[in-house]
Amino acid sequence: MLEHGVLIVGSGLAGMRAALEVSEDPDLDVALLTKVHPLRSHSGAAQGGIAASLNNSNDEDSWELHMYDTVKGADFLADQNAAEILAREAPENIFELEHWGCAFSRLENGLIAQRRFGGHTQPRAVYAADRTGHALLTVLFEQLFRRGVKVYSEWYALDLVLRDNVCQGVVVYDILTGQIDAIAAKAVLFATGGYGRAFQTTTNAAASTGDGIVMAYRAGIPLEDMEFVQFHPTGLQGSGILLSEAARGEGAHILNAEGRRFMEDYAPERMELAPRDIVARAEQTEIDEGRGVTDKKDSVFMDFSPIGEERIRYALPSVLHLARDFAGIDPLQAPVPIQPTAHYSMGGIPCDVDGMVRLKDQNDTPIVGFYAAGECSCVSVHGANRLGTNSLLEAVVFGRRAGRAIRTAVRDLAPTRIEEGDLQRAVAEVDRLLKGDGPERAGAIRQELREVMMIDCGVFRTRPQLENCLSTLKNLQERYQRIAIDDKGWQFNTDLVEAIELGHMLEYAEVIITGALAREESRGGHFRKDFPTRDDQRWHKHTLAYRTDDGPRLAYADVNMQPQYRDPFPLEERKY
């Protein structure tokens, strides 16, 4: 049995930022545990930027405008106290990262450069060329290295141990040796990232399998707003790898099989430059109505020829590279097939603005010693739809706040204990997977899951589709009980890890579907064709899904409308 004062699970921006904050107190024993090396975390894939009203490229921005854009982008489902903190604390967080050496792009005058980004009314995206996430991840890792924080790299968290709403620690699995152990800790923070991997086409890395979310769910914590998943309109066909927003910005056309710029039917004024969700839905409609391109008719074309070769080379080098390296297509020669791609997970583990996990029930019951931050959490700053560049910011701002809260709280927390029985569930699950000799293969089940989620619980949803999705899922869950994996060994068993992850995907997919089925309205990332408008009367509230043996039980919670430093923004139509 291992023991640490504080254990952070997940080493993306949120986890590392929190770990650094806790390590400010030299008396605290903090460790970071992650299933991929910290530098491999998904945060590194973020391209576009991180929002903050620095006013380096203009002088009209303010935290209030940033907050307003965030709340509106969220289709008014964001908690306004949280959105306020996100916007207010953004600048100081950016300066701190800069002081640590982050390689942000610069203006001629030497200040940090800023640019425009979808949904933000001001040029407030701070960036490092087209690799902002990578620059941030690197600088946090450097600081972590410098302070000698203990890192369990390539260790997998299997289970969260709670007793009477008090966190005791985590059951873990050392991928290298295959050893299962437990780490007792007075405070545990989950920063395990999003859950996009349940969808066939996704920008998400292999690691984004919602592990932390499912561990919390299985431990009795409800999951919040899981039905809200953001689809990005420009994923490469097949892989779903993200083509930058800049492609549309520079004037690429999007064409259907007839070679027509179909956006004229959906957003005649803004055409390709309409907001992400509108373009994604237009694409999906064309595909669903048989006007898709390629043999599979599952995508539409992005045509770069109107931009001109010189400009493409100058303004879109990363797009050129991405299309060539990952789809084998040269955009200078041929149009690139694109599809809507699952991009960001708005839902997650409910927590307050200091990262403390709360049930959001009548008493707002806290789980003592258990915290969450980043994409796996639901504070909620993004509500029904997050704005680009706000999620890196969320990871940093709320990672830091959670770290601070832990630093003070942990002094008063009693030592925790883990008993033999606490390892039981995890040990039994691993044992079952290693010994299983049934006819089913994890790869096939995963494939079917991702396909049905994409088709029936994707960009468009209807009751019959969601019901079909749910029954397919139930069947897949059953088949999962009869799988056999090939690798029966202990050392570096990625076959086993992938099978465990599949179990998580099958669990949270059910929560997404159930929440989507119940929510009879369209808001942000959730679009019901049979209920195509927003219904504030019935649905201006957060979904909370509790695990029961018969599937998720839904409850609802109010949206926070009480920012501290200004009046709340009243509900209005989300129109651009």
Added chain:
Amino acid sequence: MPKQDFVIERYDPVTERSYEQQFTAEYEPGQTVLDCLNSIKWTQDGTLSFRWSCRHAICGSCAMKVNGRSMLACKTQVTDIVDRGDPIRVAPMGNQKVVKDLVVDISNFLDAFERAETWLQELPDQDPPSREYRTDKEEFDRWSHTATCIHCGACYSDCTVVAADPKFLGPAALAKAYRFVFDSRDSKKHERLEFLSEKHGIWDCTRCFMCIEACPKDVLPMDAIMELRTEAMREGITNNHGSRHSNAFRGGVRKRGRLDEATLPILSAGVRLGAIPELIGYTPGALRLLKSRKLIMAAKRHGANREGRRQVRRIFDEVEAEKARSAVDAEAFAAERSSALMAH
């Protein structure tokens, strides 16, 4: 769908046995080596082990040897490397202990960054400004390409010196150190250069170009190492084996009159992109040196891609700038440079 054979070098940690195994994978045009490995794993043999995560060349997980050279499996199109129906050979990275199949132990590679303390060391006893430090754009452009390193280890895997001396800091850690040497926010420039000038540091590199070839990003590690050498000499850090050797070399070159011959055309041909073909067009005198097959190969290699051309141009820029600043330095620099080119 087209089919492709793969021969994969495997290692079983339990029996400690290495062996080769052949698989056949179907692939669609546009798919990568990583896609094929995953399809093998998911449909044929789940025991096949390798690391991957992002699928688009940013997380640095999937470096391995493909047909003998280190590269990212996710960034390698199958159609780009198929050769007359030969199987594609996949093996773990070199210079690191194999853990299982294509998974290697990267701790030695990562330790080098820790040894070189590649993190910003602020000015002591000085509170940071309430806003950002201003960073001159010129300075930023000087080092920002080295900040694109994704720590994939491909360069380390192919480095000829790491193979002989596992303690050598290696191309990636040195390139990262370069960044802090030239970052004005850092307070330890001199100490860094002193450390880097010790054994296992910048003077141990044999300028074999392998790291530049292997790197999937814009880092150009060898270039950075050469610039660190010049900077160390400029800072007067000469009491070490490497720089003494370099000084002697400079003297020798001067006596033989070769240095001027070798560098003059570079200086006079200017800094344009197309300068290499022009240089090669000069026939008389010392230019025969430059016409040596090795140089042409290096030049060709460099001409092959954008990074390469930029690298060549930067050599020329540097030589010119150096010359302008100090004749002696420029000679040393050019000697380093031209011998780097000629080493090939």
